[in-house]
Amino acid sequence: MLATRSLAAAIILTFLAMVAAPPAAASRIKDVVNFEGIRDNMLIGYGLVVGLAGTGDSLRNAPFTRQSLESMLERLGVNTRGANLNTNNVAAxxxxxxxxxxxxxxxxxxxxxxxxxDANDLRGGTLLVTPLMGADGEVYAVAQGPIATGGFTAGGQGGGVTKGVPTTGMISNGAIIERSIEFDLAALEKVKISLRNPDFTTARRIARVINKNISGTPAQAINPSIVQLTIPAAYPGGTMALLTDIEQLRVTPDQPANVVIDESSGIIV
Structure with a gap:
């Protein structure tokens, strides 16, 4: 009998919680979607860090560091082929x-x-000129500068301690862009709007809000992830102005109801 009453109470509380739940807040469209083609591109490069206080690669265990060091010195007019390089102030x-x-x-x-x-600390190091390439193999930026790390390594005769990750670091504003990626926004006839959290209802709401507030711009929800937008031929300000206006429109994303029940007490949280 007691178990039946507890179950009935839990069901009633669940229903009340769902009914009394406040409506989701409206968000700007720009906060819940991405526009097709407007995204970051990943760059990668291989380089050398110099100026380390004995915490760099051991050239015997890291042959690629030795080869890179020899090649760099040769480009600078220093011939070290056949020499017994024995430095631990450089890291690949x-x-x-x-x-x-x-x-x-x-x-x-x-x-x-x-x-x-096998370098164990990049503190105090300086990255030498390093080309950064995209997925197509082209160089888009060049990096160089002193490295800032978020960790350190210290030790003595009694032992050592490592705090954070001293083998990684960053250089703020450390790369200069040498080539931009061409993207003709004004030439687009259609734009796909991608939902960050795919949902049937949210996609349809976005299309409905766009069609209601911007005339001559048919928007259609193709699937839970994509809303396709047709660019009108003569929108005031062009494609840039159109996407700006769409970004500021507000939509209420649909979210599934979640009910959390405390396992020990049976109370709805």
């Missing part, structure tokens, strides 16, 4: 960055650096 690293959309030549972006060999 991978350099990664994100190229924002519509970036132009001369802009700067942040870069991240990670060791490849």
């Amino acid at each position: 690293v991978m350099v990664t960055a994100s190229l924002p959309p519509f970036s132009i030549q001369g802009n700067r972006i942040d870069v991240s650096i990670s060791t490849m060999g």
Whole structure:
């Protein structure tokens, strides 16, 4: 009898919680979607970090570091072939960055650096000139500069301690964009709007809001992820103005109801 009453009470409380739940807040369309083609592009490069205080790669265990060091010195007019290089102040690293959309030549972006060999600390190091390539193999930026790390390693005769990850670091505004990715926004006849959280109801609401507030711009929800937008031939201000106006429209994303019940007490949280 008691179990039946508890179950009935739980059902009633669940129903009341769902009915009394406040409606979801309206969000700007720009906060819940992405526009097709307007995205970051990943860049990657291989480089050398110098100036490390004995915490770099051991050239015997990292042959790629030795080869890179010899090649760099040769390009600078220093012949070290056959010499017994024995330095631990250099580290081979991978350099990664994100190229924002519509970036132009001369802009700067942040870069991240990670060791490849057995270097154990990048503190105090300086990244030498490193070309950053895209997926197509073309160079889009060049990175160089002193590295900032978020960790450290310290030790003595009694032992050592490592805080954070000293084998990774970053250079704020450490890369200069040398080539921009061409994207002719004004030439688009159709634009696909991609929902960050696919949902049938939300996609239809977005299409309905666009059609209601912007005349001559038929928007159609193709699937839970995509709303296709047809660009009108003579919209005031062109495609740029149209997408700006759409971004500011508000829509209420649909969210499934979630009921959380505390396992120990049976109370709806």
